[in-house]
Amino acid sequence: DGGITQSPKYLFRKEGQNVTLSCEQNLNHDAMYWYRQDPGQGLRLIYYSQIVNDFQKGDIAEGYSVSREKKESFPLTVTSAQKNPTAFYLCASSIDPGTSDTQYFGPGTRLTVL
Amino acid sequence: RKEVEQDPGPFNVPEGATVAFNCTYSNSASQSFFWYRQDCRKEPKLLMSVYSSGNEDGRFTAQLNRASQYISLLIRDSKLSDSATYLCVVKPDYKLSFGAGTTVTVRA
Numbered sequence: 082d083g084g085i086t087q088s089p090k091y092l093f094r095k096e097g098q099n100v101t102l103s104c105e106q107n108l109n110h111d112a113m114y115w116y117r118q119d120p121g122q123g124l125r126l127i128y129y130s131q132i133v134n135d136f137q138k139g140d141i142a143e144g145y146s147v148s149r150e151k152k153e154s155f156p157l158t159v160t161s162a163q164k165n166p167t168a169f170y171l172c173a174s175s176i177d178p179g180t181s182d183t184q185y186f187g188p189g190t191r192l193t194v195l
Numbered sequence: 196r197k198e199v200e201q202d203p204g205p206f207n208v209p210e211g212a213t214v215a216f217n218c219t220y221s222n223s224a225s226q227s228f229f230w231y232r233q234d235c236r237k238e239p240k241l242l243m244s245v246y247s248s249g250n251e252d253g254r255f256t257a258q259l260n261r262a263s264q265y266i267s268l269l270i271r272d273s274k275l276s277d278s279a280t281y282l283c284v285v286k287p288d289y290k291l292s293f294g295a296g297t298t299v300t301v302r303a
Contacts (some may be wrong), residue, residue: 116293123199123282123293124239139290171238182227182286186238 084108085187087172092192094159094166102157102190104172112175113155114184115139115147117168124171130155131177159192167194196221199285201294208273208301215269216297218283227286228259228266232279233296239282242268273301 085106094100104113112131116124116139126139130149144163149155155174159166169191173184201218208214220228228245243250245257245266256269266285270277278301283294 121203121295123197123295125293126290129290169236182229182291183241183244184291186240189238191236 085172085174085185087187087190089190092190094192094194096194097161099158099160102170104155104187105153106174107153108174110174111177114173115157116171118171119168166192168192198222198287198292199283199294201283201297203295203297205298205300210273210275210301210303212273213271214273214299215267217265217267218294219265220285222287223264225285225287229284230257230268231282231284233282234279275301275303277301
């Protein structure tokens with residue numbers, strides 16, 4: 082089955098720790114995205130990547146970092162510099178942002194800072 | 196001003212009823228529009244794209260009004276399974292902008 086997987090589903094972090102959220106897709110999509118969702122707010126873009134070895138900051142990149150070493154994988158690191166990291170994190174992919182607008186989402190990771 | 200604004204609801208409707216709601220967007224240059232559905236604590240899933248001429252998919256009808264910068268979603272013959280949050284999504288430039296969602300609850 083083709084799709085997007087995210088792990089872990091739930092993650093607990095102590096203040097001051099860095100954590101990495103996994104996102105993998107086997108859809109052969111070029112573009113991948115990271116969003117965070119907070120209650121009562123729309124999804125906000127953290128980072129996106131249109132091609133391997135390239136990525137750009139979204140609207141709220143501070144305190145986060147990403148890498149795109151493989152087409153299938155786009156991990157997100159939440160660093161200790163992110164002051165309010167508790168949120169629902171969603172990874173998405175699309176065929177090519179230039180030709181397709183439709184994004185497909187993974188099941189998400191709920192991060193809680195203790 | 197937010198790029199995409201939606202009435203959060205909730206819209207509580209009985210089974211079989213029709214429910215409709217809008218969202219407004221601020222960037223008049225936006226070219227692509229979508230409705231996504233999100234169930235509680237799950238990921239958003241594409242419900243339908245919204246075309247200039249309006250489009251229908253079964254019990255769901257979407258309309259776009261460029262002059263007034265809003266899109267609408269109408270659900271006919273509501274089912275219990277339609278209970279969800281509906282996200283209005285607009286593409287003003289290279290990225291998608293998401294509304295906070297309109298919650299619909301269908302009761303038996």
